[in-house]
Amino acid sequence: MSLIEQAQRTRLAAQGLATQTTAVKNQALEAIAQALESSSPEIVAANVRDCELAQANGLASALYARLKLDAGKLAAAIAGVRSVAALADPVGAVQIHRELDRGLVLKRVSCPLGVLGIIFEARPDAVMQISSLAIKSGNGVLLKGGQEALHTCQALVKAIQAGLAQTPIDPAAVALLTSREETMELLKLDRYVDLIVPRGSNSFVQFVQDNTRIPVLGHAEGICHLYIDRAADLAKTIPIVVDSKTQYPAACNAIETLLVHRDVAAAMLPEVAQALIAKGVALRGDAETQAIVAVEAATAEDWATEYGELILSIRVVESLDAAIAHINTYGSGHTEAIATEDDRAAQTFADLVDAAGVFHNCSTRFADGFRYGFGAEVGISTQQMPPRGPVGLEGLVTYKYRLQGQGHIVETYSGQNARAFTHKALD
Structure with missing residues (x-):
């Protein structure tokens, strides 16, 4: 056939x-x-x-x-x-x-x-x-x-x-x-x-x-990020980072880059890195990250790469705005997350990040049709026009549009003696 x-x-x-x-x-x-x-x-x-x-x-x-x-x-x-x-x-x-x-x-x-x-x-x-x-x-x-x-x-x-x-x-x-x-x-x-x-x-x-x-x-690749804000709770954040990367690293909603606010990088990165390494994750980082933890150097190519495996790039950023700028430059429009106890920062992140899914204090792995209650999904759309996301x-x-009439014609509603439409909502 x-x-x-x-x-x-x-x-x-x-x-x-x-x-x-x-x-x-x-x-x-x-x-x-x-x-x-x-x-x-x-x-x-x-x-x-x-x-x-x-x-x-x-x-x-x-x-x-x-x-x-x-x-x-x-x-x-x-x-x-x-x-x-x-x-x-x-x-x-x-x-x-x-x-x-x-x-x-x-x-x-x-x-x-x-x-x-x-x-x-x-x-x-x-x-x-x-x-x-x-x-x-x-x-x-x-x-x-x-x-x-x-x-x-x-x-x-x-x-x-x-x-x-x-x-x-x-x-x-x-x-x-x-x-x-x-x-x-x-x-x-x-x-x-x-x-x-x-x-x-x-x-x-x-x-x-x-x-x-x-x-x-379009269901394209997932270059997803998690941003650790200056107001993040470390105890809450570590499990989110680990789950977002390691729960199923081949999934398109697993994170590929971790962004960390400069004000908390020295205090948080060692513990975050230790938890990831314990799960077998190979880490790569920018110069500021390397000054805090011993990791391989990240290149410009890493920021635009979907690894799909236990590799994670880390970048220290100076502000929330810098994190949003990085995501909107390198992200694929799939799913992005912020870890913070500052609701205003979370709202700004949600408003300005360009992605189908924007999460606050939870794993990016929740971006899934079944987990959303859709039963299943044909894919996750990363395009701007709907349908978007799972x-x-x-x-x-x-x-x-179905129109049922009783012999109605448009002429009745035209001209000097035109009949008016009622445009009445029905149950």
Whole structure:
């Protein structure tokens, strides 16, 4: 089957899915969860094969960490599928209900986008997250994973389609593309695909944007920062720093740079550094940092690098304004955090930092659709226009204006004896 034929099938399946009830979509999600559970041994075995091949091919450690899908991680992802079923249906919500005149009623109603094209590397768990969100929001989805996760993605999609086959939903609503050539072909399918979501580096996202006429929801790299303010509480701050870096260093919401106010650097940095080193973090620092703790020298390139592993750069800054300037220069617009007991400083930080997520006294690792209560996410958008941040169900629907009349014509509201609109809000 050609890619165009597959896209046509997925679009047709999406049209049928768009009219399904919430109960049917939730039934499908439960069927998918059960099929994934039944296929767990095959999925884990496929992932072991991918991991072995990845190690043999020297896959970067950050990508390898994202690739690995053991039984525990798989079980958590399946729980995520069920959590999407528990969410409110985003389709059919009446956002505006207004009488324009007697018998002439306007509604703005949410509806699915159509077909999503998702291009991602390494993370096979994205298959389950994205598929469940697509089903609940009434969208079809064409998935293109990286070659390093090929066998795992094939096993996952096979199980998902088997689950859908037990329901009124056409299994073609979820399809997997498997060759590198199909990536470029997918970008040309503006007749069949309504949104492209690339998940990868800034350069990859830019490449996708430059080579398609399909709208793109950019999920770029995460160069995240934590700023320790002069009014930070050291006992509270150390666990936040450690968690933000080490809880899952390959994640895009892990910090890559630590900024420390000059007034507290000498008192705080030794203990912060000790806690990080104890967790295996390799530290790099500017000259002021090196004067306080023994770390490798940081270069200008470090400030613009997403390590995705246990490496952290440290910079001493003279003020809150300097910290904000550094973040707005080198940050990727993902997630930024401040540790401080000064609420005014926290408010200034929140107002002036340019990022989808701005946190106060908590780990950047909370930037996640599941943790926000979205059930799952198709990605974290770092673009300015909405949807921004973790994109869940609400980012996968658009709306239509529906107008119901009783033979009304515009001429009635024109000219010298024009009838006036009532523009009355309705329940």
